[in-house]
Amino acid sequence: MSLRLPIYLDNNATTPVDGRVLEAMTPYLTGEFGNAASRNHAFGWRAEDAVETAREQVAGLIGAAAKEIVWTSGATESDNLAIKGAAQMYRDKGNHVITCVTEHKAVLDTCKRLEEWGFQVTYLPTDETGRLDPRQVAEAITDRTILISIMAANNEIGTIHPIAEIGRIAKRRGVLLHTDATQAAGKVPLSVEEMGVDLMSLSGHKMYGPKGVGALYVRRRGPRVRLVPQMDGGGHEWGLRSGTLNVPGIVGMGAAADICRREMPEEAPRLRALRDRLHEGIAGRLEQVKLNGHPAERLPNTVNLSFAYVEGESLMMKMKTLAVSSGSACTSASLQPSYVLRAIGVGDELAHSSIRFSLGRFNTQEEIDYAAEQVVAAVNELRQLSPLYEMAREGIDLKKVKWTDED
């Protein structure tokens, strides 16, 4: 069998819609086009039925009740609704929010907005694997703390946070816990009960569903969580999120969640084996390759590696048959290296040298073996071009070279 190039290894950015998901969605784009809020005819009833089925399917993925799922346009909106909505609702109780420096921008920038509104935000650091110590959360809580927002797993390095432990602390102290589970959902088992989570953000397109649809889990019992809606209008979704429901998108996200739940027992170990094969296939044949992230507590599909003496953008250009992403500044519009890698103490020079490989449902072993070969060849080629590699081989300590920007 011949390989189809380029090979997609950027599944943490987005995933293709699974064929089965598309099949479930198609009728709701054509014949079943009803508005789920139309209560007076069959078009509306059937659309509503489909939305409620999808609600059960998404709830099933995270051990929630269907009524606790609120549809949104994606995880960014879910994060905004959860954080701003809770902050505004519980402002009388306090004005302090706790989060973490490696969170997604959808959480960090929302927290920055809260600061503009007069809230106080604590940004907790992580260890060098990107993991948050629950004891730090406990120490940061004050009698003014109303919300903790910590992601379930990080998008860049895949590190999984100890959410269940943080959940127990939050419960004991009577503080709400929000988790952005965009990356974790569908890849590792999640249970809002076992994790003690009160609010959870989810995205459709990271789990082989369509783009433009997401969900927010909002706890209904023990405690009942209330939010100030961020979108005013027709009062859809129990008044929490107005706007005509994206029925085909919702049906797709439901089908996608259902497939993830059913196939996870086989799919997660398969991905983990492929990912480790890729990692070993690269690190076994190259010197100076560093893993960014936690060695064990990590999403089964993610491996983020730094290749010393080689810059990430040029590495991606050499590996043009692979679709991956890099923490290098040169790949971002801002010319800044990844803030996540900086936060976990990866030096800027190694942040520039980082590549994230995120595997998915449609990757095969043949593709992974090919990818490993491509990476090894590209790194070797660029190291021959690298003055830093030459200096290192001559025994020059690069840290002791006097680069002008340091003085």
Place this chain on the structure above:
Amino acid sequence: MPYSEKLLDHFTNPRNVGTLDKDSPRVGTGVVGNPVCGDVMQLQLEIDDDGRIVDAKFKTFGCGAAIAASSLTTEWLKGRSLSAAEELRNRDIAKELSLPPVKVHCSVLAEKAVRAAIEDWKRKRENAPPAAGPARVESCEGCRKVCPVNLLDQVLERSGKAEQKVGT
């Protein structure tokens, strides 16, 4: 990054990769940039007694544009006179490679590397002591502009403040 055909050609088939003898009195070596900024360019020129550049080599750690800019520079300078090298301007490199605005600093780096190499050669001719350390390095302008506004620094800084307040 939308790169031009010429740039991609230099990146894919880089010209004059390699190292000349740093200790030779005929060879000037310029190393500019900083690994922390993601760009380090090493450019070497071998110049004969008549002031003609008989050979040029480079090694570059950096993005595709930085590698292409170095490659183009060596190609342009080989066989030219010293004065032609002194007249090389970054905008010529940027124009030839159609560098996107965010990558213009790569051409600036190449111009600086040429100047550093010529200075090194002149110093050797005057029997001046070599520059301290294994590499003579100048800063990259792109980073100067960008590095101080890093979000994380702001976040960490404020986090420190926030934590202090929380603790009291």
